[in-house]
Amino acid sequence: MQFHLLSFEGPDAYACAxxxxxxxxxxxxxxxxxxYETHLWFIGxxxxxxxxxxxxxxxxxxxxxxxxxHPHGVYDGxxxxxxxxxxxLPPFLCQEVLLPHLxxxxxxxxxxxxxxxxxxxxxxxxxxxxxxxxxxxxILWNANNTFAFERINWDRLAKAAIITTVSRYMKHLxxxxxxHPLVVPNGLSxxxxxxxxxxxxxxxxxxxxxxxxxxKVARWDPSKRWLFAxxxxxxxxRVGWQPLLIARGGIEPHGVEVLAAASAAGLxxxxxxxxxxxxxxxxxxxxxxxxxxxxxxxxPLDHESRLVLLHSAAAILANSQHxxxxxxxxxxxxxxxxxxxxxxGEDYAIPGHNALVLETEDPQEFLDLFGAVRTTPSLxxxxxxxxxxxxxxxxxxxxxxxxxxxxxRLITGANNGTAMAEDHASKKGRMRLRxxxxxxxxxxxxxxxxxxxxxxxxxxxxxILRARVTLAEHRHWQRCRFEARVELDLAIExxxxxxxxxxxxxxxxxxxxxxxxxxxxLHTEQV
Numbered sequence: 464m465q466f467h468l469l470s471f472e473g474p475d476a477y478a479c480a481x482x483x484x485x486x487x488x489x490x491x492x493x494x495x496x497x498x499y500e501t502h503l504w505f506i507g508x509x510x511x512x513x514x515x516x517x518x519x520x521x522x523x524x525x526x527x528x529x530x531x532x533h534p535h536g537v538y539d540g541x542x543x544x545x546x547x548x549x550x551x552l553p554p555f556l557c558q559e560v561l562l563p564h565l566x567x568x569x570x571x572x573x574x575x576x577x578x579x580x581x582x583x584x585x586x587x588x589x590x591x592x593x594x595x596x597x598x599x600x601x602i603l604w605n606a607n608n609t610f611a612f613e614r615i616n617w618d619r620l621a622k623a624a625i626i627t628t629v630s631r632y633m634k635h636l637x638x639x640x641x642x643h644p645l646v647v648p649n650g651l652s653x654x655x656x657x658x659x660x661x662x663x664x665x666x667x668x669x670x671x672x673x674x675x676x677x678x679k680v681a682r683w684d685p686s687k688r689w690l691f692a693x694x695x696x697x698x699x700x701r702v703g704w705q706p707l708l709i710a711r712g713g714i715e716p717h718g719v720e721v722l723a724a725a726s727a728a729g730l731x732x733x734x735x736x737x738x739x740x741x742x743x744x745x746x747x748x749x750x751x752x753x754x755x756x757x758x759x760x761x762x763p764l765d766h767e768s769r770l771v772l773l774h775s776a777a778a779i780l781a782n783s784q785h786x787x788x789x790x791x792x793x794x795x796x797x798x799x800x801x802x803x804x805x806x807x808g809e810d811y812a813i814p815g816h817n818a819l820v821l822e823t824e825d826p827q828e829f830l831d832l833f834g835a836v837r838t839t840p841s842l843x844x845x846x847x848x849x850x851x852x853x854x855x856x857x858x859x860x861x862x863x864x865x866x867x868x869x870x871x872r873l874i875t876g877a878n879n880g881t882a883m884a885e886d887h888a889s890k891k892g893r894m895r896l897r898x899x900x901x902x903x904x905x906x907x908x909x910x911x912x913x914x915x916x917x918x919x920x921x922x923x924x925x926x927i928l929r930a931r932v933t934l935a936e937h938r939h940w941q942r943c944r945f946e947a948r949v950e951l952d953l954a955i956e957x958x959x960x961x962x963x964x965x966x967x968x969x970x971x972x973x974x975x976x977x978x979x980x981x982x983x984x985l986h987t988e989q990v
Contacts, residue, residue: 469575473505489652493859495520549582578611588623629788630808650859659770667775670749678709683718698826730756737762773798796850817849903936947974
């Protein structure tokens with residue numbers, strides 16, 4: 464199966480402007496690491512190659528000829544890029560990539576993001592219908608926010624794509640427009656769960672010793688409640704907590720208003736550029752802050768610096784008036800930090816267990832909730848541990864296995880998993896497939912996934928006559944293990960692979976991956 468992700472933002476620095484870049488980068492890497500052929504079509508850096516391949520991941524940088532005239536990032540020249548993306552990308556994608564793939568009896572999934580891609584989705588839907596291939600392609604369009612909702616023709620979009628969004632909060636907002644989306648939450652990339660450098664954390668805390676450090680990382684937007692953050696720091700100062708706010712905003716004009724409000728409230732504000740890239744640059748910024756109440760970081764934070772900040776601060780103010788999902792809050796949990804969240808799209812938040820949840824605009828609420836954490840180390844540690852455990856359930860690999868892939872199965876009407884697996888197998892040459900569970904139930908989405916993986920194994924040579932997959936559950940005392948056995952009957956011999964793991968998916972993945980390596984080795988020997 465091919466996956467095609469359509470998005471303005473992507474992994475290039477030029478294409479990173481917010482949470483969408485994190486979402487799309489993490490999702491495409493997770494799909495590729497699961498051995499799906501994955502294509503990302505985005506507004507990439509005009510100085511980088513138009514097309515690049517990294518294993519199963521293919522990057523396609525679109526609109527580069529326009530981006531050369533707009534060097535200030537993905538949304539510089541936004542309208543021209545959107546029009547060109549919608550006009551030129553669907554014909555290329557359809558003729559050069561999709562149709563050759565579909566003519567071999569395979570299927571594809573399109574995952575499009577945000578309002579910028581709506582016209583591209585409509586165009587692509589029309590092209591596929593014209594080619595009589597629409598039934599082989601599942602198109603999903605996702606709303607990460609309410610931006611430009613007034614520009615979307617919802618009736619046309621609903622006919623061309625399955626509409627999704629990132630939280631129950633967003634689902635309810637969209638239902639008020641007569642739209643009924645499915646919820647597929649955001650996820651975290653695996654590197655987000657990497658612990659920050661211990662030495663850097665120790666240095667950070669040493670340089671701000673005696674201060675109560677809070678941080679906020681968000682666009683300078685009124686809905687992000689920056690003015691509430693200023694009021695909160697003022698309240699902390701009045702009660703003698705010696706606060707230090709480390710603020711990282713964007714380029715939006717609201718930042719001027721926020722910093723002016725801080726000065727008017729009697730807070731001393733300094734602007735700081737990171738003298739060098741990385742963690743050492745962040746640590747240097749923390750020097751000479753006696754008497755300073757607010758540090759305005761004027762340089763972007765790389766991944767490692769961000770981890771150190773999210774972990775080392777006493778609290779991260781990630782509460783917003785309108786938060787579709789709350790990726791910064793989840794990233795804070797992953798880093799082992801204390802997240803202070805709002806009450807809109809943060810479905811993962813459990814007040815007092817894995818986060819502090821603020822429901823009013825009164826700074827006293829923060830003083831009361833955080834005050835207990837500040838004076839009770841055991842509560843602080845419990846919040847951090849629970850937050851990290853929550854984040855581990857929101858990696859993209861987990862979201863794919865628990866939500867995205869099962870949802871795709873349900874959409875295609877695959878209620879009978881065995882029948883679906885056999886149907887998939889029958890389309891591939893001579894191969895016959897049998898899947899059996901021993902003392903365990905194999906869910907429908909795993910049955911279909913097994914069939915697709917075997918289709919891909921059979922595609923180059925078409926020489927698998929019969930495939931047998933057995934998944935058995937073994938229990939010993941309180942331990943449970945799954946044993947996956949894959950047997951492939953070829954024209955000249957039989958390959959047999961057995962792998963054991965803690966989960967059904969991990970055992971099957973390891974067995975099929977080993978079978979793939981053995982097949983490749985056999986084909987190489989024959990050549």
